[in-house]
Amino acid sequence: MAVVRFLAVRLMVYVLVVWIGVTIIFFVPRFVPGNPVEVMMGKLLSQGTTMDPVLVESMRKTLTELFGLEGTLWEQYSSFLSRVILTQDFGPSLSYYPTPVSMLVARALPWSLGLLLTALLTSWLLGNLIGLLAGYYNKKNLSKLIETGAMIVYPIPYYILALLLVILFAYIWPIFPFVFQVSGTPGSWPWIQSVAYNSFLPLVSIVAVSLGWWIISMKAMVIDTKEEDFVQYARSRGVSDHKIMLGYVARTAILPQITVLALSIGGVFGGALITEILFGYPGVGSLIYKAILGSDYNLMLGTISISIVAVATATLVLDLIYPFIDPRIRYK
Amino acid sequence: MIRVRNVCLHYQTVQGTVKAVENVSFDIFDGEILGIAGESGCGKSTLMKGIYGNVEAPLALTQGSIEMEIEQAGERQVIPSTQFHRYWWEHISYIPQASMSVLNPVVRIQDQFFDSYLRADVRALGKQQLQGRIAEYLRELELPVEVLHSYPHQLSGGMRQRVIVALATFVHPRFVLADEPTTALDVVVQRGILTMLVNLQRQLQNTFILVSHDMGVHYQITDRMVIMYAGQVVEIAPTAILFERPRHPYTQLLINSLPRLGDDTQRFGIGGRPPSLLAPPAGCRFAARCHLADDQCRQVQPPLVEVEPGHFAACLKHEWVTEIPLVGGGESA
Numbered sequence: 001m002a003v004v005r006f007l008a009v010r011l012m013v014y015v016l017v018v019w020i021g022v023t024i025i026f027f028v029p030r031f032v033p034g035n036p037v038e039v040m041m042g043k044l045l046s047q048g049t050t051m052d053p054v055l056v057e058s059m060r061k062t063l064t065e066l067f068g069l070e071g072t073l074w075e076q077y078s079s080f081l082s083r084v085i086l087t088q089d090f091g092p093s094l095s096y097y098p099t100p101v102s103m104l105v106a107r108a109l110p111w112s113l114g115l116l117l118t119a120l121l122t123s124w125l126l127g128n129l130i131g132l133l134a135g136y137y138n139k140k141n142l143s144k145l146i147e148t149g150a151m152i153v154y155p156i157p158y159y160i161l162a163l164l165l166v167i168l169f170a171y172i173w174p175i176f177p178f179v180f181q182v183s184g185t186p187g188s189w190p191w192i193q194s195v196a197y198n199s200f201l202p203l204v205s206i207v208a209v210s211l212g213w214w215i216i217s218m219k220a221m222v223i224d225t226k227e228e229d230f231v232q233y234a235r236s237r238g239v240s241d242h243k244i245m246l247g248y249v250a251r252t253a254i255l256p257q258i259t260v261l262a263l264s265i266g267g268v269f270g271g272a273l274i275t276e277i278l279f280g281y282p283g284v285g286s287l288i289y290k291a292i293l294g295s296d297y298n299l300m301l302g303t304i305s306i307s308i309v310a311v312a313t314a315t316l317v318l319d320l321i322y323p324f325i326d327p328r329i330r331y332k
Numbered sequence: 333m334i335r336v337r338n339v340c341l342h343y344q345t346v347q348g349t350v351k352a353v354e355n356v357s358f359d360i361f362d363g364e365i366l367g368i369a370g371e372s373g374c375g376k377s378t379l380m381k382g383i384y385g386n387v388e389a390p391l392a393l394t395q396g397s398i399e400m401e402i403e404q405a406g407e408r409q410v411i412p413s414t415q416f417h418r419y420w421w422e423h424i425s426y427i428p429q430a431s432m433s434v435l436n437p438v439v440r441i442q443d444q445f446f447d448s449y450l451r452a453d454v455r456a457l458g459k460q461q462l463q464g465r466i467a468e469y470l471r472e473l474e475l476p477v478e479v480l481h482s483y484p485h486q487l488s489g490g491m492r493q494r495v496i497v498a499l500a501t502f503v504h505p506r507f508v509l510a511d512e513p514t515t516a517l518d519v520v521v522q523r524g525i526l527t528m529l530v531n532l533q534r535q536l537q538n539t540f541i542l543v544s545h546d547m548g549v550h551y552q553i554t555d556r557m558v559i560m561y562a563g564q565v566v567e568i569a570p571t572a573i574l575f576e577r578p579r580h581p582y583t584q585l586l587i588n589s590l591p592r593l594g595d596d597t598q599r600f601g602i603g604g605r606p607p608s609l610l611a612p613p614a615g616c617r618f619a620a621r622c623h624l625a626d627d628q629c630r631q632v633q634p635p636l637v638e639v640e641p642g643h644f645a646a647c648l649k650h651e652w653v654t655e656i657p658l659v660g661g662g663e664s665a
Contacts, residue, residue, distance in 0.1 A: 238449025
């Protein structure tokens with residue numbers, strides 16, 4: 001019964017978190033100067049055609065109506081909530097009117113997921129493996145060298161590294177493309193090659209920086225765990241060295257890393273804002289960027305809501321599977 | 333047997349060299365329960381590390397030797413302590429202080445048995461049969477077999493310590509070192525563990541080395557005792573003789589601090605503190621706290637002499653020790 005109660009409470013918290021998050025991103029953009037109607041009007045008027053002020057006014061009214069922005073904030077909020085809960089529909093994008101937000105997101109999400117999940121899993125696996133070895137054999141010179149390298153790379157903001165990569169490998173030595181452009185029919189071999197080729201630099205820029213962090217944190221944890229009584233005692237019990245490293249040290253040191261990994265998987269759904277913009281990568285990050293520039297309330301809500309739900313879900317899943325990873329933890 | 337000869341074990345620290353064990357010599361005979369006693373910081377545990385051959389920086393064996401003599405394949409072999417790690421668990425095993433943290437928290441007890449050293453022929457039995465063997469052994473030790481499927485945190489302190497004892501004796505090593513095996517436990521559980529240790533020793537006919545600061549524990553189970561003070565051995569004697577006629581004032585004070593049934597006079601501690609092991613005093617290290625000490629004691633280091641067959645004491649005044657009655661035994665603590 002404890003499990004049922006735990007689940008019920010946990011689910012309530014989940015719903016609460018998502019609701020609060022969505023509410024915040026509903027209101028914040030509306031308190032920021034600039035609104036989508038003016039942005040759209042500006043676009044139309046800047047094309048040089050002179051317009052009758054009466055016509056302009058009626059156009060503004062029509063746009064406001066179309067975008068669902070008439071009425072008080074509370075009226076907008078309640079109609080938004082009921083629409084999202086009932087139909088999961090975030091409405092049309094305002095800057096790409098009338099393309100629905102869901103369609104834009106559905107188009108961008110696979111790109112972000114593909115890039116970021118690959119980057120995350122690669123750096124997690126590689127970083128923990130290197131961190132484990134470097135921590136376990138921390139008296140070796142190579143281990144110190146690796147740590148110094150990781151220390152140098154990891155404080156570099158990922159966008160600085162990305163910029164550096166673009167300048168070096170797309171501009172000075174044009175080995176990789178400057179603009180993200182995929183060719184071939186989706187799913188075909190040439191298309192996969194083209195995606196890999198185009199995604200290489202963004203991938204490296206993310207992996208390199210996060211790798212440093214995984215190495216440093218895993219190494220620190222391994223060094224701590226190595227000194228724990230149960231590891232020392234295992235050694236004096238004649239437990240084999242590789243068993244101590246994997247079954248005793250890595251088995252416990254990896255637990256916090258799993259937590260961070262699960263939370264990071266949630267974060268993947270938000271895209272990598274600056275990397276995507278820098279490389280012109282068609283992911284969720286670019287979408288959020290465009291939404292903010294164009295005061296596109298609906299698109300902002302759509303993209304960021306997915307992020308919120310993803311992070312909240314990742315945390316929930318983590319809580320549910322943790323007792324299987326760490327036997328000391330039980331549902332309460 | 334294990335021979336400890338002129339052993340010095342030093343810790344290299346930032347403040348200087350801590351001479352944790354100085355010039356210690358004694359023998360550990362086959363089939364005995366040897367007790368090592370002394371207050372905290374007297375070098376008991378450091379000496380145990382040395383005897384186990386687990387000497388790692390900052391600790392170093394700066395002088396002397398520790399050797400283990402075992403019979404293997406019909407011939408006697410002498411093994412230096414630097415090679416002990418090859419015989420860990422097979423010939424010499426270790427029971428640490430009862431604590432939460434010596435067992436792997438995320439692995440079931442049974443797997444911790446599997447992970448430990450096992451003779452090749454035992455390992456060859458395969459998982460099923462080995463599991464049966466372990467269960468059988470636990471039953472012999474009157475432990476519930478269910479503990480095999482538990483994680484350490486699901487067991488009580490006493491149960492955990494019994495499991496550790498079982499783990500350390502499962503492969504029947506010749507020498508078992510126990511460092512304060514009952515210190516963290518309440519007296520009822522303590523008694524159970526001590527009984528278990530004594531029964532095991534009788535059954536396996538091997539050698540137990542028991543470190544404890546608790547003279548009561550030593551009196552109950554050890555055959556012979558080594559008393560340590562400030563890194564040195566001050567007295568060695570069979571336990572019964574040691575308790576009957578101690579020949580070192582420190583031993584006498586330790587024994588005197590034990591409560592006795594029917595005696596309701598106040599107990600006294602030993603006044604003062606042991607000297608710093610960074611810069612120990614020139615003469616007898618106990619002189620500053622000793623009621624018998626004179627100027628000679630403060631200048632000359634007393635050698636360990638045989639005061640009667642099998643009874644050694646390092647005290648210039650050893651003849652006086654039992655004759656001068658203890659009044660209070662120094663300041664009350």
